[in-house]
Amino acid sequence: xxxxxxxxxxxxxxxxxxxxxxxxxxxxxxxxxxxxxxxxxxxxxxxxxxxxxxxxxxxxxxxxxxxxxxxxxxxxxxxxxxxxxxxxxxxxxxxxxxxxx
Amino acid sequence: xxxxxxxxxxxxxxxxxxxxxxxxxxxxxxxxxxxxxxxxxxxxxxxxxxxxxxxxxxxxxxxxxxxxxxxxxxxxxxxxxxxxxxxxxxxxxxxxxxxxxxxxxxxxxxxxxxxxxxxxxxxx
Numbered sequence: 001x002x003x004x005x006x007x008x009x010x011x012x013x014x015x016x017x018x019x020x021x022x023x024x025x026x027x028x029x030x031x032x033x034x035x036x037x038x039x040x041x042x043x044x045x046x047x048x049x050x051x052x053x054x055x056x057x058x059x060x061x062x063x064x065x066x067x068x069x070x071x072x073x074x075x076x077x078x079x080x081x082x083x084x085x086x087x088x089x090x091x092x093x094x095x096x097x098x099x100x101x
Numbered sequence: 102x103x104x105x106x107x108x109x110x111x112x113x114x115x116x117x118x119x120x121x122x123x124x125x126x127x128x129x130x131x132x133x134x135x136x137x138x139x140x141x142x143x144x145x146x147x148x149x150x151x152x153x154x155x156x157x158x159x160x161x162x163x164x165x166x167x168x169x170x171x172x173x174x175x176x177x178x179x180x181x182x183x184x185x186x187x188x189x190x191x192x193x194x195x196x197x198x199x200x201x202x203x204x205x206x207x208x209x210x211x212x213x214x215x216x217x218x219x220x221x222x223x224x225x
Contacts (some may be wrong), residue, residue, distance in 0.1 A: 012109040016150070019116040023123035030126045030135075038189030042135050045181060046126050049143035052170070053119050056150040057112065060157050068154070068166045075173055082181040086188040093192035 004096050009060075016057045041085040048078030104156060111153035118146030131197040132189045140182040144174055 009098040027050060031043040125138025148171045155167040196203060 006105050008105055008109050009112075010111050016112050016116040019120045022119050023116075026123035026127045034191070036132065036189070036194065038132050038185055038192065038194065039135060041185050042132065042139050043126060045185070046122060046139040046143055049139070049147050050119055050123070052174070053115060053147045053150045056147070056154050057116070059154050060108075060112070065154075065158055065160075065163045065166075066172065067166075068163065071151070071170055072166070072173070075170060075177070079177040079181055082185055086181075086184040089185075089188040089192050093188065096192075 013057065013061055017054075018060075020050055020054050020057065024054075037085070037089055041082060041089070044085075045078060045082050048074055050083075109152045111149050111156065115149030115151075115153065118142045118216050120146075122146060125166045130199075132194045133186055134197065136182050136186050136189075138182065140178050144178045147171075147174060 014060050024047065027046045029045050031040055033045070034040040034043055051074050052071045055074070059065055059067050119142070122139050122142035125142060126135050129135050131140055140159045149153040151170055158164070190205070
Protein backbone atom coordinates (compact mmCIF):
# COMPACT_ATOMS: atom_id res chain seq x y z
CA UNK A 1 0.00 0.00 0.00
CA UNK A 2 2.71 2.48 0.93
CA UNK A 3 4.76 1.54 -2.09
CA UNK A 4 6.13 4.92 -3.11
CA UNK A 5 8.00 7.57 -1.18
CA UNK A 6 10.69 7.87 1.45
CA UNK A 7 10.61 6.56 5.00
CA UNK A 8 9.59 10.06 6.16
CA UNK A 9 6.53 10.12 3.90
CA UNK A 10 5.55 6.59 4.90
CA UNK A 11 5.68 7.30 8.62
CA UNK A 12 3.71 10.54 8.19
CA UNK A 13 1.12 8.63 6.14
CA UNK A 14 0.73 6.08 8.93
CA UNK A 15 0.27 8.92 11.44
CA UNK A 16 -2.27 10.55 9.11
CA UNK A 17 -4.37 7.43 8.76
CA UNK A 18 -4.30 6.88 12.52
CA UNK A 19 -5.32 10.45 13.31
CA UNK A 20 -8.09 10.39 10.73
CA UNK A 21 -9.44 7.09 12.07
CA UNK A 22 -9.56 8.52 15.60
CA UNK A 23 -11.28 11.62 14.23
CA UNK A 24 -13.92 9.46 12.52
CA UNK A 25 -14.59 7.61 15.77
CA UNK A 26 -14.90 10.87 17.73
CA UNK A 27 -17.27 12.38 15.15
CA UNK A 28 -19.29 9.16 15.24
CA UNK A 29 -19.55 9.44 19.03
CA UNK A 30 -20.99 12.94 18.66
CA UNK A 31 -23.32 11.71 15.92
CA UNK A 32 -24.74 9.03 18.22
CA UNK A 33 -24.80 11.00 21.50
CA UNK A 34 -25.58 14.48 20.14
CA UNK A 35 -28.37 15.90 22.29
CA UNK A 36 -30.20 17.71 19.49
CA UNK A 37 -30.62 17.30 15.74
CA UNK A 38 -28.39 20.29 14.81
CA UNK A 39 -25.54 18.71 16.83
CA UNK A 40 -25.89 15.57 14.75
CA UNK A 41 -25.92 17.58 11.52
CA UNK A 42 -22.68 19.28 12.55
CA UNK A 43 -21.15 15.86 13.26
CA UNK A 44 -22.28 14.62 9.82
CA UNK A 45 -20.68 17.68 8.23
CA UNK A 46 -17.44 16.95 10.06
CA UNK A 47 -17.56 13.31 8.92
CA UNK A 48 -17.76 14.54 5.32
CA UNK A 49 -14.64 16.70 5.86
CA UNK A 50 -12.82 13.74 7.42
CA UNK A 51 -13.76 11.53 4.46
CA UNK A 52 -12.45 14.16 2.03
CA UNK A 53 -9.18 14.29 3.97
CA UNK A 54 -9.09 10.49 4.02
CA UNK A 55 -9.46 10.41 0.24
CA UNK A 56 -6.57 12.87 -0.07
CA UNK A 57 -4.30 10.69 2.09
CA UNK A 58 -5.43 7.58 0.21
CA UNK A 59 -4.56 9.19 -3.13
CA UNK A 60 -1.03 9.80 -1.83
CA UNK A 61 -0.76 6.23 -0.46
CA UNK A 62 -1.91 4.50 -3.64
CA UNK A 63 -0.72 6.94 -6.28
CA UNK A 64 -4.04 6.84 -8.11
CA UNK A 65 -5.21 10.42 -8.64
CA UNK A 66 -8.64 9.44 -9.98
CA UNK A 67 -10.00 9.11 -6.43
CA UNK A 68 -9.98 12.92 -6.20
CA UNK A 69 -13.22 12.96 -8.20
CA UNK A 70 -14.86 11.10 -5.32
CA UNK A 71 -13.73 13.88 -2.97
CA UNK A 72 -15.51 16.45 -5.17
CA UNK A 73 -18.72 14.41 -5.05
CA UNK A 74 -18.52 13.95 -1.26
CA UNK A 75 -18.02 17.70 -0.77
CA UNK A 76 -21.03 18.49 -2.96
CA UNK A 77 -23.33 15.96 -1.29
CA UNK A 78 -22.27 17.05 2.20
CA UNK A 79 -23.11 20.67 1.40
CA UNK A 80 -26.52 19.80 -0.06
CA UNK A 81 -27.31 17.46 2.83
CA UNK A 82 -26.46 20.12 5.41
CA UNK A 83 -28.68 22.64 3.63
CA UNK A 84 -31.57 20.16 3.51
CA UNK A 85 -31.26 19.32 7.21
CA UNK A 86 -31.01 23.00 8.13
CA UNK A 87 -34.18 23.74 6.18
CA UNK A 88 -35.94 20.90 7.95
CA UNK A 89 -34.86 22.11 11.40
CA UNK A 90 -35.84 25.68 10.55
CA UNK A 91 -39.31 24.65 9.32
CA UNK A 92 -39.90 22.50 12.40
CA UNK A 93 -38.96 25.49 14.61
CA UNK A 94 -41.27 27.83 12.68
CA UNK A 95 -44.14 25.38 12.93
CA UNK A 96 -43.64 25.04 16.67
CA UNK A 97 -43.64 28.82 16.96
CA UNK A 98 -46.93 29.06 15.05
CA UNK A 99 -48.56 26.40 17.20
CA UNK A 100 -47.65 28.35 20.34
CA UNK A 101 -49.30 31.53 19.04
CA UNK B 102 14.36 16.24 -0.22
CA UNK B 103 12.88 19.69 0.29
CA UNK B 104 9.74 18.57 -1.52
CA UNK B 105 9.44 15.49 0.70
CA UNK B 106 9.68 17.63 3.83
CA UNK B 107 7.05 20.04 2.50
CA UNK B 108 4.67 17.16 1.76
CA UNK B 109 5.26 15.57 5.16
CA UNK B 110 4.66 18.85 7.02
CA UNK B 111 1.45 19.59 5.08
CA UNK B 112 0.11 16.06 5.67
CA UNK B 113 1.04 16.13 9.36
CA UNK B 114 -0.62 19.47 10.09
CA UNK B 115 -3.60 18.65 7.91
CA UNK B 116 -4.45 15.49 9.83
CA UNK B 117 -3.63 17.23 13.12
CA UNK B 118 -6.16 20.00 12.42
CA UNK B 119 -8.83 17.46 11.47
CA UNK B 120 -8.14 15.65 14.74
CA UNK B 121 -8.46 18.93 16.65
CA UNK B 122 -11.78 19.58 14.91
CA UNK B 123 -13.09 16.15 15.93
CA UNK B 124 -11.97 16.65 19.55
CA UNK B 125 -13.66 20.06 19.53
CA UNK B 126 -16.92 18.62 18.24
CA UNK B 127 -16.92 16.05 21.02
CA UNK B 128 -15.77 18.28 23.88
CA UNK B 129 -17.21 21.79 23.34
CA UNK B 130 -20.41 22.58 25.24
CA UNK B 131 -22.95 24.10 22.82
CA UNK B 132 -23.95 23.95 19.18
CA UNK B 133 -22.40 27.21 18.01
CA UNK B 134 -18.99 26.29 19.46
CA UNK B 135 -19.15 22.81 17.91
CA UNK B 136 -20.02 24.34 14.56
CA UNK B 137 -17.11 26.76 14.85
CA UNK B 138 -14.62 23.96 15.62
CA UNK B 139 -15.89 21.69 12.86
CA UNK B 140 -16.02 24.35 10.16
CA UNK B 141 -12.77 26.25 10.65
CA UNK B 142 -10.38 23.52 11.77
CA UNK B 143 -11.99 20.94 9.47
CA UNK B 144 -11.70 23.13 6.38
CA UNK B 145 -8.09 24.01 7.17
CA UNK B 146 -7.16 20.36 7.73
CA UNK B 147 -8.82 19.13 4.55
CA UNK B 148 -7.26 22.00 2.57
CA UNK B 149 -3.73 21.31 3.82
CA UNK B 150 -4.01 17.58 3.09
CA UNK B 151 -5.35 18.19 -0.41
CA UNK B 152 -2.57 20.71 -1.01
CA UNK B 153 -0.02 18.02 -0.16
CA UNK B 154 -1.64 15.81 -2.83
CA UNK B 155 -0.91 18.51 -5.41
CA UNK B 156 2.74 18.59 -4.26
CA UNK B 157 3.08 14.80 -4.43
CA UNK B 158 1.93 14.53 -8.04
CA UNK B 159 3.16 17.83 -9.45
CA UNK B 160 0.90 17.56 -12.49
CA UNK B 161 -1.39 20.25 -13.82
CA UNK B 162 -4.47 18.01 -13.97
CA UNK B 163 -4.18 16.92 -10.35
CA UNK B 164 -3.37 20.43 -9.13
CA UNK B 165 -6.41 21.82 -10.94
CA UNK B 166 -8.72 19.32 -9.32
CA UNK B 167 -7.19 19.93 -5.90
CA UNK B 168 -7.59 23.69 -6.24
CA UNK B 169 -11.20 23.18 -7.39
CA UNK B 170 -11.98 21.07 -4.30
CA UNK B 171 -10.33 23.57 -1.93
CA UNK B 172 -12.15 26.47 -3.59
CA UNK B 173 -15.45 24.62 -3.31
CA UNK B 174 -14.84 23.83 0.36
CA UNK B 175 -13.95 27.44 1.14
CA UNK B 176 -17.08 28.56 -0.69
CA UNK B 177 -19.58 26.18 0.91
CA UNK B 178 -18.29 25.65 4.47
CA UNK B 179 -19.24 29.12 5.80
CA UNK B 180 -22.64 28.96 4.12
CA UNK B 181 -23.45 25.54 5.56
CA UNK B 182 -22.22 26.52 9.03
CA UNK B 183 -24.23 29.74 8.99
CA UNK B 184 -27.41 28.01 7.86
CA UNK B 185 -27.24 25.20 10.43
CA UNK B 186 -26.28 27.63 13.21
CA UNK B 187 -29.23 29.88 12.36
CA UNK B 188 -31.66 26.95 12.23
CA UNK B 189 -30.31 25.61 15.52
CA UNK B 190 -30.69 29.02 17.16
CA UNK B 191 -34.31 29.33 16.04
CA UNK B 192 -35.12 25.82 17.20
CA UNK B 193 -34.19 26.95 20.70
CA UNK B 194 -30.75 25.68 21.57
CA UNK B 195 -29.41 26.06 25.09
CA UNK B 196 -26.43 28.34 25.04
CA UNK B 197 -23.48 27.66 27.28
CA UNK B 198 -23.76 29.03 30.86
CA UNK B 199 -20.78 31.34 30.40
CA UNK B 200 -22.16 33.05 27.30
CA UNK B 201 -21.52 36.78 27.69
CA UNK B 202 -23.80 38.37 25.11
CA UNK B 203 -26.84 37.22 23.09
CA UNK B 204 -27.96 40.30 21.19
CA UNK B 205 -30.69 38.68 19.13
CA UNK B 206 -32.39 37.35 22.26
CA UNK B 207 -32.07 40.74 23.98
CA UNK B 208 -33.60 42.55 20.98
CA UNK B 209 -36.56 40.15 20.62
CA UNK B 210 -37.93 39.65 24.14
CA UNK B 211 -41.05 37.68 23.19
CA UNK B 212 -39.45 35.62 20.48
CA UNK B 213 -38.31 32.69 22.59
CA UNK B 214 -40.70 32.22 25.51
CA UNK B 215 -39.29 28.80 26.34
CA UNK B 216 -35.85 30.21 27.05
CA UNK B 217 -35.35 32.01 30.34
CA UNK B 218 -33.35 35.19 30.11
CA UNK B 219 -31.28 34.62 33.26
CA UNK B 220 -29.79 31.56 31.67
CA UNK B 221 -28.59 33.53 28.68
CA UNK B 222 -27.61 36.94 29.88
CA UNK B 223 -26.22 37.88 33.21
CA UNK B 224 -25.91 34.75 35.26
CA UNK B 225 -22.52 34.47 36.86
